[in-house]
Amino acid sequence: MKKIGIAGNHAIHPNPKFGSNYVNYIQKNYTAAMTEAGALVMILPISSPDLAADYIASVDALVLAGGQDVTPDYYGEEPTPAIGEIDRSRDAFEFALLAEAIRAGKPVLGICRGAQVINVGLGGTLYQDLATQYGQLAVKHDQYPTKWSTPTHRLVWQRDSWLTPVVPAEAWVNSFHHQAVKELAPSLTLDATSSDGVVEAFSDEARRIYAVQWHPEMLRMTDDAVQAVFDAFVAKIE
Ligand SMILES: [Mn+2]
Structure with missing residues (x-):
């Protein structure tokens, strides 16, 4: 089976539900989507960066999930x-x-x-907060309290990409982000924006690096067709 490592998150405050222990976790939607796509999923707990090479050697692909804001000093702010x-x-x-x-x-x-980590890791920058930094903001990109699986904004496709066969051109997506890509890293190519120009998808097909700003793992809870995004990623794994 193709083995996917998904980088986990952690609870940084003691939680009485877990006997006040600290907890490593990842939302089940991610693991369910990749399992349904036929992959063997492994959760990689936040660890020393020195262990990254050994973790990557043990899997065939990497998934970086949602969560905290990227620390801005990684892009010089x-x-x-x-x-x-x-x-x-x-x-x-x-x-x-x-x-x-x-x-x-x-x-x-x-x-x-995860999309933002990829962009910054390859030399791009972020808007730390769209509402205060992005002058063209015209769409609600943090749809809370609307439920996670509800699509709320449309996409504007910028080119044919790995998403073209699996995301209908007229599809709408959910949106739970207040940060977004500002300058796209030089090696990455824009696949889709929102109607107000916020970066929503990009990739580097040659290196098989793929990123979406929305949450297909949540959309698939109510739209079975969204599973195709994960099927397409797993199909890229050797
Ligand atoms: Mn959005």
Whole structure:
């Protein structure tokens, strides 16, 4: 079976539900989507970056999931007042995993924060907060409290890409982000934006690096056709 490592998140406050222990976790939607696509899923717990090479050697592909804001000093900025939670240990581990996956020539899929990690890891920058930094903002990109599986904004396709066969041209997507790509890294190509120009998908087909700003793993809870995104990624794995 094709083995996918998904980088996990962690609870940084003790939680009485777990006997007040700290907890490694990943949302089940991601693992369910990849399992349904036929992959063997392994959750990679936030660890020392020194272990990234061994973790990547044990899998055939890497998935970077949603979560905290990327620490802005990775792209040369200090935090603006509107930035959300950052987690340096997660950043350091995921940037190391990304570098090792690329070095090893293994496919990478980034979703939401994962897309932002890919862009910053390859030399791009982010808007730390769209509402205070993106002048053309005309779409609600953080749809909370609308439920996760509800599509709320449309896409504007920029070219044919790996998504063309699996996401209908007229499809709408969900949106749970207040950060977004500002300058796309030089090696990446834009696949789709929102109608107000926010980067929603990009890729590097030659290196099999794929990224979406929306959450297909949540959309597929109510739209079976969205599973095709994960099927297409798994099909890219050797
Ligand atoms: Mn959006």
